Amino acid sequence: MSGFIAFTVLGLVTGAGYAVAASGLVLTYSTSRVFNVAHGAIGMVMAFLCWELTVQRGLPAWLAVLLVVGVAAPLLGALAERVMMRHLAGAPEGTTLVVTVGLLIMLIGAAQAVWPATARPVEPFFGQRGFRIGTAFVTYHDLVMVAAALVVAAGLYGLLTRTRIGAAMRASVDNRDLLRLYGARTSLVSALSWAIGAALAALAGILLTPVVGLSYFDLALLVISAYAAAVVGRLRSLPLTFVGALLLGLAQSYAVGYLPPTEALSGLRAAIPALFLFAALLLSPQATLRVGQIKGVAGVPVPTTRRALVAGAVLVGAAAAASFALPAAQNDQLALGFVYGIVMLSLVPLTGYGGFVSLTQLTFVGIGAVTVARLGTASPLGLLAAAAVAALVGALVALPALRLRGLYLALSTLAFGLLMDKLVFQSSLAFGFNGSLSVPRLAGLRGERAYLLVCAAAFVVVGLGVLALRRSRYGRILLAMRDSPAGCATLGLNMRWTRVRLFALSAGIAGFAGGLLGGLRQTVAATDFQLMGSLPLLLLAVVAGVTSVSGAALGGMALMLLPVLASAFPALGGLVYLCVGVASVGLGRDPNGVVSHLFKLGRWRERDRWRPAGLAPALRGAGVHR
Amino acid sequence: MRPILELVGVTAGYGRIEVLHGVDLALPRGAVMALLGPNGAGKTTLLRVVSGQIRATGGHVHLGGAHVNGASADALARAGLCTIPEGRSVFPNLTVRDNLRLATYAGARAADVYGTAFDRFPRLAERAHQLAGSLSGGEQQMLAMARALATDPAVLLVDELSMGLAPLVVRELYEVVAGLAADGVSVLVVEQFADAALAVADRAAVLVHGRVVATGGPDEISDELANLYLGSVT
The missing domain is CATH 3.40.50.300 (P-loop containing nucleotide triphosphate hydrolases)
Known part of the structure; x- marks a missing residue:
C-alpha cells in the first residue's frame, strides 16, 4: 500500500510536468494550426541553457529559470514564428510538419554543437529536501511541478477566455484575414501564442530534467508524451489535455512499479507514452471531413516510359563505370547511396503523391533488415519477405489512425518509431539488448562491385515501379485524395483502405531497402535504425524533392554523404545537422524540392533550342497555310 | 470638399x-x-x-x-475603415460576445460595443453566449453589422x-x-x-x-x- 501511494504521487507529479508541456503544444496548435514537432526540442535547448546558467555561470536557480522561461524561450518561439511559420499560413499539414521537423533537427544540432555530449547530472530544485504524506516522500521539486501545472492551467484558461488577445488567438484560427479587418495585429497575435508555447515547453523541459535526464533526444521526444496527452483533448480542449497528462503520468509510474523488471520490459517506461497514444487514438471519435479545402500542389512532370527507361539504363551504366573507377570502400558508399535512394523512393508515393508524412521510415528499413537476418537466406526471396513483413507492419501502424486526419497518422508513426526503438528492436525477437545480427549477402555476392550494381539496378526497378504507379489509376486517386479529401468522399472513394494500402506499400519499399542494406553492411544493429535517424532522412527527401524519382536519387546520395562530411570535419559535428535543418526550413515549403529547379533548368534549355523559323517553310510545303 | x-x-x-x-x-x-x-x-x-x-x-x-x-x-x-467582407464575416467558433469583444481592436470600448449592438439587435443579446457559427445567416450578418455600428x-x-x-x-x-x-x-x-x-x-x-x-x-x-x-x- 505504501508503494501504491508513492507511485501515485510520482505519477501525478510526472503528469503535471507533461501537462505543462502538452498545454503549450495545444496552445500553439489551436491558435496557428501548425503542429510543432520541435516542441520538446525547444524544451531541451532551454533546459540545457538553464543548466549552463546555474551550473556553469553560477546564477541562482530562480533567476536562471526566470531568464530562460521568461525571456529566452519566448524570444525563440517568437523568432521561429517570425522566420518560419508566418509563411506557412494555409500550407498543407505535411509541409508544416516537415518544417517543424527541420526546426527539431536544427535545435538538436545546435545543442550538440554548443554543449558537447558529457554526463551532466542535474539536481532537482531544493535538492532532495521534502516532506512526508503518510508513507510517501514528496520533494519540494515535486511540489513545484504540481504548482506550475496549476498556475499554467489557470493562466491559460484566463488568457483564452477572459482577455481580448485570447479571443483574438482563437479567432485567428477561424479566419485570420477577417481578424485583420477587425484591426488586430495578427502577426503579434500568432507571435504571442508561439512565445507562450515555447515558454511552456521550456518550463516543462526544466521541470522534467531531473526525471528524464539532461539528454538531447529524451527531452526532444518529450513531444510524444505531450502529444499523447493532447490527443485525449483532441488537440483542442485544455482541461481534457490535463486529464490526459495525469493519466499518462500515472500509467507510466504504475508500469514501472508493478510490471516485472525483466530485460524485455526494460524499455517499457520510455515506451508507455507511445502505447498510451495508440490507445487514445483508438478511442478517439472519428474525424469529420472538412469541406471546401482544396489544396493543390503543382507536381513535377512525369517522364514518359521510354525516357524513364533510358535514364535508368544511364544510371546503371554510370554506376558500373564508377564501380571500376573507385576503390572498394567507395563502392560500398555509393551502394549505400542507392539503398538510401530506395528508402526515399518509399516516401515518394506516401509523402509526394499522397501528402502523408512518415516520421519513422528508417524503422521499416530496420524491420526489413531484421527479417532478412532472421531468415538467414541469401535468396532474393529474402528481400521480398523483408518487403512483405514491413508492409504488414506498416498497415498495422496506419490502422489506429485510420479514421483520423493526416496529422494524427504522421504523429502516430513518431510514437511507433519510439516503440520499436525502446521495445522491439532491443528484444530477443530482433537484435537483442545492445546486440547485432549478421546478414548474408544476396546470392552470395562477395564483391563490392557486384553489390553496387545490384543496388543501382534495384533503385532503377523500384523507381520505374513508382513512376508506373503515378501513371496508374491508383496514382491519380492518391493525388485527388491529397488535393480534396471531401471531393473524393463524394465520389464514393473508400479513402481508409486507400490510405492503409499506401502506407503498406511505402513500408514495403522501405523494408525491401532494409534487406539490401543488411546485405550491404553484413552486420546490423538497432542503432542503425533509430527514430532520430529517420528525421534527417525525411528532411533530405523533402529538400531534394519528394515528388520525383530523381529527387529520391539526389536525396539518397546526399544522406549517404552527410555522415561522410561530419566525419571529415569533426569540428562541425552537430553543425551538419543544423545545416540540414536550415535547408529544410527554407526549402520545405516547396515539396518538389531542389530537383524541380533542375527540371526547370532543363526545360529552359529546351526552349532555347527551339527554332520556329525553320518550321514555317516545312509547314507551308505540307499545305497547312494554303 | x-x-x-x-x-x-x-x-x-x-x-x-x-x-x-x-x-x-x-x-x-x-x-x-x-x-x-x-x-x-x-x-x-x-x-x-x-x-x-x-x-x-x-x-x-x-x-x-x-x-x-x-x-x-x-x-x-x-x-x-470598417470592412464587412463577402459571406458571413463572423468568427464561427467564438461566442457572440467574444466576436463583439474583438470589435474593440478598432478603438471602441467593450461596454459601448455590447451596449450598442444589443440595443439595436436584441436578438444578439439573447444569443450572447452562443457560438456565432450556430446563428442563422441573418443573425450572423446582424452581428457583422453590429460591429460597424459600435465602432463608429x-x-x-x-x-x-x-x-x-x-x-x-x-x-x-x-x-x-x-x-x-x-x-x-x-x-x-x-x-x-x-x-x-x-x-x-x-x-x-x-x-x-x-x-x-x-x-x-x-x-x-x-x-x-x-x-x-x-x-x-x-
Whole structure:
C-alpha cells in the first residue's frame, strides 16, 4: 500500500510536468494550426541553457529559470514564428510538419554543437529536501511541478477566455484575414501564442530534467508524451489535455512499479507514452471531413516510359563505370547511396503523391533488415519477405489512425518509431539488448562491385515501379485524395483502405531497402535504425524533392554523404545537422524540392533550342497555310 | 470638399491576371454609394484594394485625403475603415460576445460595443453566449453589422450584404446602413442585385470588366442598368 501511494504521487507529479508541456503544444496548435514537432526540442535547448546558467555561470536557480522561461524561450518561439511559420499560413499539414521537423533537427544540432555530449547530472530544485504524506516522500521539486501545472492551467484558461488577445488567438484560427479587418495585429497575435508555447515547453523541459535526464533526444521526444496527452483533448480542449497528462503520468509510474523488471520490459517506461497514444487514438471519435479545402500542389512532370527507361539504363551504366573507377570502400558508399535512394523512393508515393508524412521510415528499413537476418537466406526471396513483413507492419501502424486526419497518422508513426526503438528492436525477437545480427549477402555476392550494381539496378526497378504507379489509376486517386479529401468522399472513394494500402506499400519499399542494406553492411544493429535517424532522412527527401524519382536519387546520395562530411570535419559535428535543418526550413515549403529547379533548368534549355523559323517553310510545303 | 475615399486609375489583380484596369471612383463624405456590376466585374477586388487586403499595382487610393496605397488592413481598420467582407464575416467558433469583444481592436470600448449592438439587435443579446457559427445567416450578418455600428467608423465598406438572406432581413440590414449614413458615416455598398442597394443609395457606380462605366444618381443608374450590364449594341 505504501508503494501504491508513492507511485501515485510520482505519477501525478510526472503528469503535471507533461501537462505543462502538452498545454503549450495545444496552445500553439489551436491558435496557428501548425503542429510543432520541435516542441520538446525547444524544451531541451532551454533546459540545457538553464543548466549552463546555474551550473556553469553560477546564477541562482530562480533567476536562471526566470531568464530562460521568461525571456529566452519566448524570444525563440517568437523568432521561429517570425522566420518560419508566418509563411506557412494555409500550407498543407505535411509541409508544416516537415518544417517543424527541420526546426527539431536544427535545435538538436545546435545543442550538440554548443554543449558537447558529457554526463551532466542535474539536481532537482531544493535538492532532495521534502516532506512526508503518510508513507510517501514528496520533494519540494515535486511540489513545484504540481504548482506550475496549476498556475499554467489557470493562466491559460484566463488568457483564452477572459482577455481580448485570447479571443483574438482563437479567432485567428477561424479566419485570420477577417481578424485583420477587425484591426488586430495578427502577426503579434500568432507571435504571442508561439512565445507562450515555447515558454511552456521550456518550463516543462526544466521541470522534467531531473526525471528524464539532461539528454538531447529524451527531452526532444518529450513531444510524444505531450502529444499523447493532447490527443485525449483532441488537440483542442485544455482541461481534457490535463486529464490526459495525469493519466499518462500515472500509467507510466504504475508500469514501472508493478510490471516485472525483466530485460524485455526494460524499455517499457520510455515506451508507455507511445502505447498510451495508440490507445487514445483508438478511442478517439472519428474525424469529420472538412469541406471546401482544396489544396493543390503543382507536381513535377512525369517522364514518359521510354525516357524513364533510358535514364535508368544511364544510371546503371554510370554506376558500373564508377564501380571500376573507385576503390572498394567507395563502392560500398555509393551502394549505400542507392539503398538510401530506395528508402526515399518509399516516401515518394506516401509523402509526394499522397501528402502523408512518415516520421519513422528508417524503422521499416530496420524491420526489413531484421527479417532478412532472421531468415538467414541469401535468396532474393529474402528481400521480398523483408518487403512483405514491413508492409504488414506498416498497415498495422496506419490502422489506429485510420479514421483520423493526416496529422494524427504522421504523429502516430513518431510514437511507433519510439516503440520499436525502446521495445522491439532491443528484444530477443530482433537484435537483442545492445546486440547485432549478421546478414548474408544476396546470392552470395562477395564483391563490392557486384553489390553496387545490384543496388543501382534495384533503385532503377523500384523507381520505374513508382513512376508506373503515378501513371496508374491508383496514382491519380492518391493525388485527388491529397488535393480534396471531401471531393473524393463524394465520389464514393473508400479513402481508409486507400490510405492503409499506401502506407503498406511505402513500408514495403522501405523494408525491401532494409534487406539490401543488411546485405550491404553484413552486420546490423538497432542503432542503425533509430527514430532520430529517420528525421534527417525525411528532411533530405523533402529538400531534394519528394515528388520525383530523381529527387529520391539526389536525396539518397546526399544522406549517404552527410555522415561522410561530419566525419571529415569533426569540428562541425552537430553543425551538419543544423545545416540540414536550415535547408529544410527554407526549402520545405516547396515539396518538389531542389530537383524541380533542375527540371526547370532543363526545360529552359529546351526552349532555347527551339527554332520556329525553320518550321514555317516545312509547314507551308505540307499545305497547312494554303 | 474633397471626397472621403478616392480612387484614381487603380489597377490590381491576382498574380499575372489583372482584374481592375484603371478604376476611378469617388465616395463623397456622408454619402451612401452603391457599386454595382455583373459577376466577375471586379467589385470584390476593388473592396480588397481599398481595405488593404491586396495592394494596387498602379494608381492611387486616397482615404480621408491621405495616400494609403500599401497600408496594412489592420492599420486601416484602426484608422476608422470598417470592412464587412463577402459571406458571413463572423468568427464561427467564438461566442457572440467574444466576436463583439474583438470589435474593440478598432478603438471602441467593450461596454459601448455590447451596449450598442444589443440595443439595436436584441436578438444578439439573447444569443450572447452562443457560438456565432450556430446563428442563422441573418443573425450572423446582424452581428457583422453590429460591429460597424459600435465602432463608429468614418468609412464603411460592405460586400454583398444581401447574399443568401431573406428579403425581410435584407431590408432591416439596409435600414441600419441608412441610419449609419444619417450619422455621417460614408458607405460603399457592393451589390450584384441592385434594387435593395439603390433604395438607400444617394450615388451609384457601375463596374464592368474592371472599369467604372457609369456614375450618377440611383435613378439614372437604375434606368440604364440593363444596357450597362449587357453592353450597348452597335
